[in-house]
Amino acid sequence: MCKFIDKNLVKYVISLCDISFYKNYSMIYIVRQVVRYYGVTYLDILKKKKHFILPRCMAIYLCKCFANKEKLDLSNFFKKKSSVIIYSFKSIEKLLTIDESVLDDYYYFKNFFGCKK
Numbered sequence: 001m002c003k004f005i006d007k008n009l010v011k012y013v014i015s016l017c018d019i020s021f022y023k024n025y026s027m028i029y030i031v032r033q034v035v036r037y038y039g040v041t042y043l044d045i046l047k048k049k050k051h052f053i054l055p056r057c058m059a060i061y062l063c064k065c066f067a068n069k070e071k072l073d074l075s076n077f078f079k080k081k082s083s084v085i086i087y088s089f090k091s092i093e094k095l096l097t098i099d100e101s102v103l104d105d106y107y108y109f110k111n112f113f114g115c116k117k
Helices: 007-016 027-038 042-046 050-066 071-078 082-098 100-112
Strands: none
16 A cells, blocks of 8 residues: 655655755865864864874764765765774763863754754
8 A cells, every 4th residue: 555745744744854964065164163163173183293193083073974974085085094983972971971171062063063962
């Protein structure tokens, strides 16, 4: 049996979803916001210095979440090996559970990008 999609069904499905949560931002836009927030440059987050690790990891994490990019895209954009991308993503996930300042940073970006979930 086949059911047709009508206007009421579409409205119902849309009401269940938070459309802003699924927006795809460009990686350039995300990185631009991260470097402004942390007061660094794009070239700084590509460096291996310790005080640029958090901005780089946060940028990678946000690009994965809000730009829906895969490891290969992220490694090409950030000029890092895929193992560095995986480490960055996992380290931010861990820091979100134990470090309140990182969690505050994440909530800032989450609100900035208009995500309510």
